[in-house]
């Protein structure tokens with residue numbers, strides 16, 4: 001089963017109109033020369049429309065979305081329809097920073113996943129274990145709970161049009177990367193768990209790795225059979241680094 005790799009940049013809370021103009025233009029120009037990889041950038045909300053206007057063949061996604069699909073009295077929130085309206089194609093859901101600092105529970109993440117798809121956007125569902133969970137041997141239990149909450153709420157069919165990102169929390173922004181063996185083991189577990197419900201959907205699903213991916217380690221990570229690209233934080237803020245990682249995706 002061949003899956004086109006996806007390399008997604010998660011800018012987190014970084015940016016300005018000036019930075020967006022430069023970074024998106026450089027990424028769009030570089031990505032235009034790459035075949036065999038899809039490229040996605042996810043700037044903060046205020047810069048999404050600007051990014052869409054400059055992105056060329058690069059897709060633009062949000063870093064979060066409201067769990068409510070319709071408009072209404074939800075001060076401070078942005079729904080999927082609004083993101084779709086301005087040209088976004090994806091939304092990151094359940095990033096560990098949302099789970100840790102903003103109370104995104106497995107149930108809320110599942111509701112956001114459903115709302116994202118209802119708006120016609122592709123959810124990039126993030127799951128990942130904390131260091132103490134890994135050290136106590138609970139990695140698979142944690143990932144299963146995070147995944148199952150969405151499968152139960154949305155149905156396995158929903159994964160036909162979704163992306164999963166495995167991001168071990170201990171590797172995010174720390175400079176510590178999962179080894180290719182560790183990443184492959186977990187990616188195979190995720191795919192296997194979904195394959196128990198639907199083997200075809202699981203075989204087609206793209207599972208990204210995220211956590212301190214850099215130009216120097218991207219190729220070996222993306223070379224793992226069940227790693228289908230990456231979700232890139234820090235290194236997505238420098239066009240040269242991000243494009244080198246996209247290039248590694250194209251070569252995977």
Ligand code: PGA
Pocket residue numbers: 010167171172173174175210211212213231232233234235
């Ligand atoms: P990092 O972040 O690449 O800076 O580790 C990844 C992420 O949080 O998506």
